[in-house]
Amino acid sequence: MASAAFEEIVEDFEFLDDWEDRYRYVIEQGKAMDPLDDALKVPATKVDGCASQVWLYPHIDEGVFRFDGDSDAMIVRGLIAVLRKLYNGLPVADVLKVDARAEMERLGLNEHLSSQRSNGLRAMIERIRLVAGETV
Template identity: 45%
Template structure:
């Protein structure tokens, strides 16, 4: 699936829930299914700056595509990073860098986050794109 198709699927998934309590529960479930980062990568260098919670993000390149793993010490934040991993993992750096990330606004996520969590979301997105830029620069 393309990044666009994954985003559309997430918008559809979130549309099944009537309120944000149910959406938060879904986010928490997504966080539980997150491919966990190997403990050796839970280092200060991989902590995302700008997040109130601790969020570690690791990117690995395989056959021209980036695969992300992550973890967080907060359940909602873990769900947020799981959403981004779901969207970006398994795609080329070019696809990641040129993707129009619309699902965040369409599901209403940003407006239902505290300012610090919203900043964290932006920081996670920025870091994933930074990994993609670094990988693209190698090739």
Template identity: 50%
Template sequence: MEHKPISEIEDEIVNEFSFFDNWEDKYEYIIELGKALTKLDDAYKTDANKVAGCVSQVWLHTAFKDGRLEFEADSDAIITKGLVGLLVKVLSGQKPEDVVAAKLEFIDKIGMKEHLSPTRSNGLVNMIKHMKRSANSYMSSN
């Protein structure tokens, strides 16, 4: 399987968003992404996989295969699910060290920076922390 680098996927997303000229289109894209995200198996909806600090419930499951991380995520709120879906799109299939190092500047570029504020209740910041922490644990275990 071919693995695109993080920066390339980020660029693709930024490019897609550049066609949207209003917030409705951006949010509809995110909502669609949320709907399209593969449903996380209930067995993975554990407390350990739950992202802390979100108003809606968010779960992130991490698997490690052939030196690469695979993320799966779910949320009971669709916009949150779309946002976590964006992260999955960028970070799943990457090497742990690349996930840990990822700056994820695309979030700002697509105009979703407001969701990065630590005071926002959807906790995009916490999702990123959760994913990086997972990545870090696979780095140190190797």
């Protein structure tokens, strides 16, 4: 139940044979993302459970879920960009239907992230689901 934008990442990953190329790809996704406004980097948007600093700013417009985010670590910023492709533009009710763990496994990311990064990724997904759940 992934978005078309996420499916593009899955297709791109199929052409990248080794993890280093995939790692660089994820980092490039993060670099291409607009930075989060410093005014939004507040305790309410900070995600606990991440080894690096992470902020997620969700907003729902006419029932459509979107979020912006940022991190002080390039790989985490890239993971935020990947999650944005997975969730942004979905109806809020559909956010809760996404099996993010399974979708990320399609990219092979779970097996190549450190335990701290995996925990951080889970924390980001939990925050996204929490916000969407509060508005459904």
